[in-house]
Amino acid sequence: MNRDEAKKRISELSRQLEEHNYRYYVLADPRISDYDYDMMMEELTGLEEQFPDLRSEHSPSQRVGGQISKKFPVVVHRYPMLSLGNTYSREELLAFDARVSKSLQSPYEYVCELKFDGVAISLTYEGGLLLRAVTRGDGVQGDEVTHNIRTIGSIPLRLQHPVGERFDVRGEVYMPHASFMKLNEMRQRNGESLFANPRNAAAGSLKMQDSSLVARRKLDCFIYGILGEELPFETHWDSLQGARDMGFRVSDDTRKCATMEEVFDYIHEYEERRAHLPYDIDGVVIKVNSHAQQRELGFTSKFPRWAISFKYKAERGLTRLKDVAFQVGRTGAVTPVAILEAVPIAGSTVQRASLYNAERMDEMDLHKDDMVYVEKGGDIIPKVTGVDTSQRKEGAKKLQFTRDCPECHTALIKNEGEAAHYCPNSDSCPPQLQGRIEHFTGRRAMNIDSLGEGKTALLIQQGRIANIADLYDLDHDKLIGLEKTMTDPLTGQTRKQSFRHKTVRNLLDALERSRQVPFERVLFALGIRHMGETMARKLARHFKDIRRLQEASYEELVAVRDVGEALASSIRAYFDDPDNQEILRRLKEAGLSFSLEEETGDSGEALRGKTFVVSGVFSRFSRDEIKQLIESHGGEVKGSISSKTDFVMAGEKMGPEKRKKAESLNIPLIGEEELASMVKG
Ligand code: IVH
Numbered sequence: 001m002n003r004d005e006a007k008k009r010i011s012e013l014s015r016q017l018e019e020h021n022y023r024y025y026v027l028a029d030p031r032i033s034d035y036d037y038d039m040m041m042e043e044l045t046g047l048e049e050q051f052p053d054l055r056s057e058h059s060p061s062q063r064v065g066g067q068i069s070k071k072f073p074v075v076v077h078r079y080p081m082l083s084l085g086n087t088y089s090r091e092e093l094l095a096f097d098a099r100v101s102k103s104l105q106s107p108y109e110y111v112c113e114l115k116f117d118g119v120a121i122s123l124t125y126e127g128g129l130l131l132r133a134v135t136r137g138d139g140v141q142g143d144e145v146t147h148n149i150r151t152i153g154s155i156p157l158r159l160q161h162p163v164g165e166r167f168d169v170r171g172e173v174y175m176p177h178a179s180f181m182k183l184n185e186m187r188q189r190n191g192e193s194l195f196a197n198p199r200n201a202a203a204g205s206l207k208m209q210d211s212s213l214v215a216r217r218k219l220d221c222f223i224y225g226i227l228g229e230e231l232p233f234e235t236h237w238d239s240l241q242g243a244r245d246m247g248f249r250v251s252d253d254t255r256k257c258a259t260m261e262e263v264f265d266y267i268h269e270y271e272e273r274r275a276h277l278p279y280d281i282d283g284v285v286i287k288v289n290s291h292a293q294q295r296e297l298g299f300t301s302k303f304p305r306w307a308i309s310f311k312y313k314a315e316r317g318l319t320r321l322k323d324v325a326f327q328v329g330r331t332g333a334v335t336p337v338a339i340l341e342a343v344p345i346a347g348s349t350v351q352r353a354s355l356y357n358a359e360r361m362d363e364m365d366l367h368k369d370d371m372v373y374v375e376k377g378g379d380i381i382p383k384v385t386g387v388d389t390s391q392r393k394e395g396a397k398k399l400q401f402t403r404d405c406p407e408c409h410t411a412l413i414k415n416e417g418e419a420a421h422y423c424p425n426s427d428s429c430p431p432q433l434q435g436r437i438e439h440f441t442g443r444r445a446m447n448i449d450s451l452g453e454g455k456t457a458l459l460i461q462q463g464r465i466a467n468i469a470d471l472y473d474l475d476h477d478k479l480i481g482l483e484k485t486m487t488d489p490l491t492g493q494t495r496k497q498s499f500r501h502k503t504v505r506n507l508l509d510a511l512e513r514s515r516q517v518p519f520e521r522v523l524f525a526l527g528i529r530h531m532g533e534t535m536a537r538k539l540a541r542h543f544k545d546i547r548r549l550q551e552a553s554y555e556e557l558v559a560v561r562d563v564g565e566a567l568a569s570s571i572r573a574y575f576d577d578p579d580n581q582e583i584l585r586r587l588k589e590a591g592l593s594f595s596l597e598e599e600t601g602d603s604g605e606a607l608r609g610k611t612f613v614v615s616g617v618f619s620r621f622s623r624d625e626i627k628q629l630i631e632s633h634g635g636e637v638k639g640s641i642s643s644k645t646d647f648v649m650a651g652e653k654m655g656p657e658k659r660k661k662a663e664s665l666n667i668p669l670i671g672e673e674e675l676a677s678m679v680k681g
Contacts, residue, residue, distance in 0.1 A: 001640045001661075006051045009640070010059070013044040017060035018158055025153035025220075026249045036653075039615075039623060046613075046639010057150075058129050058157040065151045065211030072143035072207070077122055079168060079227045081136045082302065084285060084309040090264065093286070096308045097260050100288060103297055103305070109289045110257045111236050112266040115309050116222050117280040118174030118202045121149065125169065128162035130155070135206060145206050149173070151215035156247040163242050167228030171221050171248070175202040176279050179218035188331050188420070198280050220279070223248040235289045256289065267310055274312070283311035315376035317350065318388065319343035320369055324355065324399045326406040330435030333420040334412060336361050336401060338372065338384045345376050353382040357419045358401040365389075367396035405429060427467065427579055433460055436527050440468045444533055445525035446514040447622065450506040454486045454497040461486075468526075469583045471511060472590035479504045515591045516625055518632070519546070522592050526584075529570040538562065545595035546584070550575045606679050607635030611644055615658045616651025620672045633679045641667065649675060 001009065020037055024030045030037075041061065048055040055061070087093045100108065120136040133149035135142040149155060152173065175183070175198040183201060184194045195201035205217040223243045226233070233239035237256055244250045253270070257263045267284050274281050288294050288306040297305040320341040327335050336355035343350050353374045355361045364387050366372070373386040404411055405423035407430050412421040426432045437456050441448035448471070451459075459465045464478055483498035499507075517525075523546070524536035531539070542560055543549040549571070557568035574580050588594055612630050614623060614637060621629065626649060627637050641648060641661045648662040650669040662669055670678075 001047070001050075001642050003051060003054075006047050006640065007054055010044060010047050010051075010054050013040055013047070014056075014059055014158075017041060017044065018156070021060060021063075021153055022156070022160075022247050026247065035617065035623070039617075042623070043615075043639050046637075048639075050638065050640065060157070062150050062157070063153065063215065065147065065213070065215040067147040067211045069145075069147055069209050069211070072145055074137070074141050075132065075134045075144045076141045077134065077137075077139075077168075078124070081120060081122060081139045081142070081170070082299065082304060083139065084307055085303040086283075087308055087310050088313065093263070093308070093310055094260060096286075097263075099305070100297065104288075104293055106293075108293050110263055111240075111254060111287045111289045112257050112263055113224055113254045113285045113287065114222075114251055114270060114277075114281045115283040115285045115311075116172035116174050116224075116251075117199050117282040118172040119199070119206055121145075121171055121173050121206075121221065123149070123155065123169040123171070124166070125159060125162065126166045128159045130157045143207075147211040148206050148208065148214040151211055152219050152221050154249040155221050160247040161245055163226070163233075163246065164228050164231055167226055167231060169223055169243065169248065170225040170227065171223035173202055173206060173219055173221045174198060174279050175205065175217065175219055178278065183217060185330060188329065188333055221249060222251050224250070224285070234291055236287050236291065236294070237289050239291075257286075271312055283309050285309050315345050316385075317343040317345040317374045318371055319350075319374060321366060321372045321384070321387075321399075323368065324361070324366070325352075326402045328405060328407045328423055328429060328431045330431050330438070332422045332424070332426055332429065332432045332435075334402070334405065334423060335420075338374075340372070340374065343374060345374060345382065350374055350376070350382045353384045355384050358414075358421055359419055361399070361401055366399045367392055368399060369393055369396055407431060430460060433466065437465065437468060437471070439527045440525045441471075442525075445521055446517050448507070448510040448514055450503065450510045454495050455499070455503075455507075457486050458482060458484050458497045458499075467579075467583055469586035469590070472587065474507070474511065476504055476508065479507065513620065513622070513625075515593075516621060516629075517593060518625075518628055519593045519596055522587075522594065523549075526574070528574045530564075530567040531571070535562065535567065540596060546588075547594075550584075605634045607633040610635045610646040612637050612647050612649055613639070613641050613645050613658070613662075614649040614651075616649075616654035618649075618651040618672050620676075626672075626675065629675065629679060641665065 017037070017040055020030065020032055020040075024037075044059065045061045048059065048061055085096075087096060122134045122136070122142070124131045124134070130146070130150070132144055133146045133155075134144050137143060150157060177198065180195070180198040180201055187194055195204065201217070202219055205214050205219055208214050224240070225236075226239045226243055231239065231242075233242055240250050240254060255262075255266050257266060263286055270281070270284060286308055288297060294304070294306040299305060321338050322341060323339040325337045325339055327337050329335065335357065338353045338355050340351050340353060355364075355366075364384070366387060371388040371391040372384045373388070374382050375385045376382045401421070402412070405425065408423065408425050408428065410423050410425040410429065413424050414421045423429050423432065426436065434453075434457055437460070438453060440446055441451050441456070443449060459474075459482070461484070462482055464474065464482070465471055479499045480501070481499065483496070485494050485496045520537040520540035523540050524531065524533050539549060539560070543552065552571075554568050554572050557563050557571055558565060607630055612635055614626055618626060630637050638645065641658060643665055645662070645665070645667050648658070648667050648669050650659070650662075650671065659669070
């Protein structure tokens, strides 16, 4: 492909990818599979690698991050980022309305919106492109965090129908509950400190230096305003619609209210509904709709006079502590949970609340039937924050932290310097087993994607799997017809899980495909404590074979670059355990890759000097696996076809343009079988 052709194709791919991005992140209505999306993205990055000067910072490829910001430049806002006055009661809000009514001559209406609990952001667009993203800072100037903001899928890099040459868009970046829970779970697994709530997690994420890490945090953003010189909107409502038309994510939970009664209805409605939203809000924002009337009302030194927030009351309740239960997480960490007399807090009934850990429980010196304060704050899981000792009954029993695991009754351990108590039975304690299996089947490990959390839980509960090796003993008869409504222990959501023909076939196919996963990923999949992906790759390359790794002494292990004492000990502990030895034996028998030689055979150089282009969908290998197979045999994979291409791997749904091109250049089109035989022979 010459430069002009590449330019055309890059622009076409960028447009299509942004369109799919919009459908996925903003409309939640994707039209293509993740797989097809990844393929288009690979073609784009391939072309951009080939023609680096054609890579733009607005390319969809820039969303995966990778740019490092040593520091964040300070930028002055073109329009200051004001905050809002707060109200907490009906009276205060009626007083606000009275002020508005007094200042305005003509009738007016309000727009009510949710007050998202995240981090305010200002996005400047010029010529339809995202120029920069700046945090609120002190309202006058903030930090430029554009690299990090680009990783948020619902923020357009290029606008669909820009409404002017230059304008600022304002919104709130937040972390959805699901991302927040996953993040904290992972941090706990890695022994890192936990974020107290999604707002702190979002704020922390925006300040990270490596944008590829921000991309993994799965942030999102709601837009609630546009500011510019000559915008075509007469009302706030229309500007929100305009933002929607340009491709921004604007909340659907926004309502025009003609009277204060309608405003109060909205406030009450969302006080109830907030408990079921997948993100945090801390109140409601009420804005005068007409822009002309907003101008008439103007600003005080700090706030607009045309808008105000209504904050939901401190979400605290006082109730009786009936007992303490203990919950085991997927990492084995044991958390004390207060069992409470039901108490309504912020629109939902609370019966359970976190007690953090043994230390906090001790500090509060809890006794049975104590009256305790429970808060919902910005956090999803309510917490016990204090105790009213004046109401303690005489002779009440002190509540103690458990010594044994509530799930499998193994004695708990506590690591020096860590707050959590752990259940050491990581192999068969049910929630931990679930964690191990999810890690093993995860995308970065064995990529058995047809087995989600619910189905994994069902298989464990029905005794079909008790360790990772059992997965390879599953067959049609053991799976077909399994069915149950499962409750997610973290979110309390229920979902029916069932194994019908298609699911069974998908799972068995995925298991079959996983036999081709290269050694380094198999090693990572085993879930040896402290062994991340990069380390697994290093160790696979260093030892080349699981047997040599298995036989390596502690000293030999710490002698490997970057292997610390904790990892060396945990590798030894893993391989010394007879249960693990048995699991490894069975996994080998199932045909998983346990050496680098196995993958490359004797002809590790079979494809040296050959250039491949991979296009379409394949049945036996994933695209990543094909790439790895080619590269591990010395071949090179490129994103686009040129006269230098030696082979085109042609899968199903290969683009007709590519096919034409390959044919016109007389490049052989090959399939999976041919590739497999090329590397074997
Ligand atoms: S309007 C001049 N609308 O609340 C008016 N703000 O104190 C500017 N916020 O940090 C704000 N949701 O980021 C507005 N629907 C919403 C909002 C919202 C959350 C945040 C905003 C700022 C704070 C205002």
